[in-house]
Amino acid sequence: MGGDHGPSVTLPACRSFLDRHPDAELVLVGQAQALAPAEHWERCQLVHATEVVLMDDPVEIALRKKRDSSMRVAIQQVKRVDGVAAADACISAGNTGALMAVARYLLKTLDGIDRPAIASVMPNQFDGYTTMLDLGANVDCTAEHLLQFALMGSALVAAVDGKPQPTVGLLNIGEEAIKGNEIIKRAGELLRAAGQAGLINFHGNVEGNDIFKGTTDLVVCDGFVGNVALKTAEGLAAMLSNFIKQEFTRSPYAKLAALIAMPVLKHFKQRVDHRRYNGAALLGLRGLVFKSHGSADAYAFENALNRAYDASRNRLLDRVHERILATLQAREGSAGGSGEPREVVGSHQAA
Template structure:
């Protein structure tokens, strides 16, 4: 059975058309149920499709010449979104011409256009950007928000937890995802009023949401495999994500420098190559590519701007799985179980004041 079409912003990303088309073609070879709406300059897309007859046969082209640049402010992008590949890809989701959209373009612009066009789901105040990070455990960890909302109150954090748990059930297969809020310590007295209030709400609601909730986690435990969903505001989440990515690059560069420092080190590298290749694969961001804007009336996935074809293919695979597992409907069902009231209650301290 075919899935709904996936709209691809073919003009986004550092490499533009070539990598986006190569990635879609790779995804199509792996999963022949995928169908695409390729949005962008028709001439350039057709040229890129010449070497991918299988993708060409399963795709339709929606022509537009406008492109959102990486330097554009969200406000600028919004004003001319209708004539751009990013704007038209999201509009296709809104109109039902595609089931989801994938773009490697400007993150801020993508968030702004998607939010204005698709609107947030009932019961959700703000959408959140969620991604999968590798861990030492059996499953990846879902982390949100990663930059869509720099400031969040307790209600936003609770809503992020609901959305993150629904996504984790799809991505990891765990029926009771282990959800924690990111904090500067695990003790209940630590952190801002917002995170402490969110913990109080979630402790009372977790049993209705099919999640295992037990308070806080610290940044050094994000990738230990001890938690399935890490919830935080977009400012802290983006800083933590960049720190994790930077540490991974640091370790990889340090190993590279060490193994090339002497003849003995080079011999050691040859002996340990299987282990280093495994490390390289585990830390390669292309293998975990595809961040999701959760909380919208439609599925929008952000690919890394620097992703290669394999990375784009992984972002497409994430998109397809979200469609297949009806993640939007799962979030709606969780919200309905709470009747919306718990998620929209005032902050605990304000209520008691």
């Protein structure tokens, strides 16, 4: 029901997704009338919900008032009761703040995770993706949170991009370890120790331009910085795309040039098409939840479905959990010796 366009986008995307994945099953959650077109689809179950969380509804409304919203009922589908859930992953194009709050309330966080984070990908110069988190769920992060993001993000890249040991960069304002504020410096120590303990593949500090250089598979940052970086990139891309359009329509000659350059420009456009990498993961919850961009069209929304499908097939939830448990165990092991549970990973380094 969510997003700027609702079922007019999500239903065609679901139809196409089912056609392309003969082993996939969908559970569609929403108002009866909206779901009617999907009534006789194979491998598709309809679950009715009477309410809809609006894109501008405050979190409180989604959390306390609309108890039969499609968002809430959809999240409920992935809640495991006695190890079993009705669905493996939940995908929504709705209100991000509400989705995070309701998911956190219904699903709870995994052991060892203080706060869930939002992870998404940006394109890089190798025509690959750089995964980044947190993108806005947490505006104040401790060094410990940043370590948790690194663990969760590594599990995500391993599951979705098939890289077992993704490289991790800590977003900073210089490569040297002495750069940054106190939290970032401390996070650098924790990440370095986790790398030495074999829990992650830590590269070191990276800067904003490294996101697009593809210096590391994963970039870790607090949600404030991540959100500003994401929106700055979106804003620059929109401006440049507008400028190119303006230049190629400025005069009859420019229009002719556009016609001739069309195949080249089209290929360029495809290469940087943000719809191709739609679908952010809400990590750290006891269930898989993915967020599509609200403005997604059917092609973009189908890609969010694909990402959720890959993540669940590749056991993302278990992978996140395993990485967190390994870290907690490393911590306990070293705590026995040092009585300093916080320094875990650090003391492992010396072991």
